Amino acid sequence: MQNQNQPPKKDRFALWIIVGVILLCLMIAFDVRTSSISSTVQGITRDVLAPMQNWSTDVLDWWRESVDTLRSLQTLKDQNAELKGQNDLLLQAYSRMLTVEAENQRLQQMLDFKQSRLQYEIEIAKIIGWPVSNWSSRYVLGLGSKDGIAKDMVAVSTSGLIGKIVQVTESTAELMLLTDELSSVGVRIQSSGCLGIITGNGAQTPTLTMSLITSNAVVKEGDLVVTSGLSDIYPEGLVIGKVISCTKEASGMHQTAEIEMISDFYSLYEVMILCNVQTVPSVTAGISIASGVIQ
Amino acid sequence: MKQRLFWLFIIVVVLLLQIVVLPYFFLERLKVDLIFLLVIAYALLKGSNEGLIFGLIAGFLCDCFIGQPFGLQIVLKALCGFAAGKLHDMYFENQLGVPIFAVSVLFVLNEIVQRICYWLFYGGVFWPKGAYWRGIGILFLQQLVIFGLLYYLVRYLLHWQSQGKALLKK
Secondary structure (H helix, E strand, O other): OOOOOOOOHHHHHHHHHHHHHHHHHHHHHHHHHHOHHHHHHHHHHHHHHHHHHHHHHHHHHHHHHHHHHHHHHHHHHHHHHHHHHHHHHHHHHHHHHHHHHHHHHHHHHHHHHHOOOOOOEEEEEEEEEOOOOOOOOEEEEOOOHHHOOOOOOEEEOOOOEEEEEEEEOOOOEEEEEOOOOOOEEEEEEOOOOEEEEEEOOOOOOOEEEEEEEEOOOOOOOOOEEEEOOOOOOOOOOOEEEEEEEEEEOOOOOEEEEEEEEOOOHHHOOEEEEEEOOOOOOOHHHHHHHHHOEOO | OHHHHHHHHHHHHHHHHHHHHHHHHOOOOOOOOHHHHHHHHHHHHHOHHHHHHHHHHHHHHHHHHOOOOOOHHHHHHHHHHHHHHOOHHHOOOOOOHHHHHHHHHHHHHHHHHHHHHHHHHHOOOOOOOOHHHHHHHHHHHHHHHHHHHHHHHHHHHHHHHHHHHHHHHO
16 A cells, blocks of 8 residues: 555656756756766777777778779779770870979978978778767767877868867777867968967858957958967868858957868768877967967 | 666667768768667657656667767657657557657757757857758658658567567466
């Protein structure tokens, strides 16, 4: 027989639900501020799941490559005939290329000199996990601390900057894309040299916002935006995107530009992680921040 | 207990499909949320209390793998399970009208609530433009098709379980 003082079963269930919801809300609020719960729990889960995920991605890669090979067999015959014709043209181009190569060598030496402040190794990491939510801009990579990956390492694709590592476990790493609302990168416009900060607008917004551009800076549509190098994380000169539009802020002190990204984050299977990035902020760079323009 | 473990196994399998396999076929901005569809299908067939618990566990596993803030998926999936479960007694299992209505409404609400949460917690543009709107219609149709398959699969598995139970009793 049910105790008279005890609430009915339905009420007790509702009470549990209310308590649960309050606890969950508190947990969410705590995690928004510190990320400590998510990093701890997700770290353990990912290390457990990583071998399974690596195996799955390997199988899927093999399958994708097999399908691609089968598809390409059909076109190989046509391509062979076309290539024979192209071969003659290439022989002519080869002699021209030798001249260009010599020129390229000279330019390369100049470029090496310019980039001598940066020294980094590259690790290629497979993406082994995508977010469940369409609103999240974080990927899980198949390399972790045992492979030399550390927090705040920079991830790039062949087109340019993608994001940075925000969390590392022994065998996985979490990559925060530039589109993430918490992402912010110090950048400059390549043509004019004016500085700014790029922030993400969420996973579903393909454009980034470049803010804090000085009001007198000349910003044109199509201008290339690269990392400024005035940071301990991002090396100088990594391409991010192009300016789409630029508007003056209401205060009149700064301008804000909309940036179209160069890299297509949604067709990536692997990313390159820059290890051992060493940026040396110079005295002139410090002056540049104050004036807002790199000379 | 065995039944609960069986469904836990199903959630883990679907979660792995969601985070590892699915992106290979949906390498776009928008992806079908298999866990969301599984929670709704299960809740519709089992009722609100079962749906709520199933949603809690599924959301917890989602949050355990990836996503911030921790707990958001737990709340959303549990609410979806609870809401879908409320429709349990309103239709016959073999009618797809109510399930399709449920998944359509909850899909829209889920997207809106998630966006508002992300915006409140982390800022950014309130609502995206361009690519999102071009993809959302296709995603909606994909969700409906996959949900139909998943619904029948869950129904089949539940029947299979209840038949097993009945045989054991005999």
